[in-house]
Amino acid sequence: MQQILIKVAAFVMAAALLAGCATKERLLMPTPTLYASPGGPPVYAAAPGKRLDPNVDLLFITDREPEKDSVSGLPFGGQRGKQIIFGSVQVRMVPDITWESLVRQSQLRDRTVAVDLELGPVKSLGEFPREPYQVTRVASGDAFRDSAQMEQHEAAKQQLRSEVQRRLAESPRKEVLLYVHGFNETFASAAFTTAELCHFLGREQICAFFTWPSSSTGNFLTSYTSTTESATYSVDHLKKAIRMIAQTPGVERIQILAHSRGTALTLDAVQQLFLEAIAAGRDPVDVYKIDNVVLLSPDVDVDIAAQKITSWVSDPDLVSVWPTGRLPRSISGRLSIYSSPTDRALLVSRILFRSRYRVGSLTAKDVKPWAQEYLSRAGKVDLITYEGKRTDLFGHSYFTSNPEVSSDLIQMIRYGTRLGEPGRELIKTGPVTWEFPPEP
DSSP states (O other): HHHHHHHHHHHHHHHHHHOOOOSSEEEEOOOOOHHTTTTOOOSSOOGHHHHHHHOOEEEEHHHHEEEEOSSOOSSEEEEEEEEEEEEEEEEEEOOOOOOOHHHTTTTOOOOOSSSSEEEEEEEEEEOOSSOOOEEETTTTOEEOOOOHHHHHHHHHHHHHHHHHHHHHTTOOOOOOEEEEEOSSOHHHHHHHHHHHHHHTTTSSSSEEEEOOOOOOOOOOHHHHHHHHHHHHHTTTHHHHHHHHHHHHHHHHHHHHEEETOOOOHOOOOOHHHHHHHHHOOOOHHHHHHHHHHESSSSSSSSHHHHHHHTTTTTTTGOOHHHHOOOOOOOOOOEEEEEEETTTTHHHHHHHHHHHHHHHGOGGGGGGGGGHHHHHHHOOSEEEEOSOOSSSSSTTTTTTHHOHHHHHHHHHHHHHHOOOOTTTTOEOOSSSSEEEEOOOO
């Protein structure tokens, strides 16, 4: 126990030093293995003309409070905003690099030219009314939403959908990749991660991120506590964002990738959306068009995560549309969980929450045989464990810092490759558990 506390103290000190470093630059993630391997697929086989720009244009949706004259120079800070704002942000590839050179460097295991990411122009395109929405009460005693704010809401919703449709017209794949970040992230760092994922996914779909008021300043422990509650605060906003995107004409699929504490936020939002659809007698997959949900280093207690995933299965009184007991169809793809027992960040979380198991630290042996069998019968769930060396400071961002892991993620999202198929030749350790082969 003493050794664990020493490790925790060391981590807290390091995190305290890192907190508040709202950097506006970062090195592009390493080239995923599938692209760097001999005979591997090209990152870009045939890109439309407008995509021959090294810079990445992203759609952002946020409930962060806008910043004015901020020390960080970022347009949105770590305070909770009272409304949803959306817009576009450009992530630049620097120093100035041609498209041909960027494509070449994106296929190399060892790059000959350093490629950095830099935050470019940020443009707000619309905002929803401030919350809570105003109400009026009539003589009968009934309450109504304020008509002026309803008009503003509908106008903002149409602006968001129009922007999604504009981007769809330029995208080979009529789908939206939505990234939800975790703790100690700024607007810039969330944009960088989305941009590099988008880049190595071939820039084929709309790339968007939901950025919530995750604390990145001050004392580590108080920041983590406030961030935990801010994730809860943002559930309704993420839920609305997913619903509006899914109901935009032309959107065929949504891929949701969530990291760290953002997985708790995502599970809550998706659970509420599913319950909405089920209570209305509809299959969630038809309403929200979610393909894959990917939980990366999830900072969630295992019992809470299990409840979020299966709650509607254990509530047959929720709806009577399926009298034969058929379960509603939730997603068309997979619920994929990437975990690592060497994740230092989750060690701290486990102690702070007094949680025996964090989902992002699970291995096959931590999932009881009955649970494996249950999840196997339910289907669509995979636990993928990485136990290799740390490729980032805390071993918490291996989905971008480790080329083997990022390669597996790309095979799933871009190529639809199933576990066990060529390209995703992981070791099966149980009915729903897999692990990466030992490193040479």
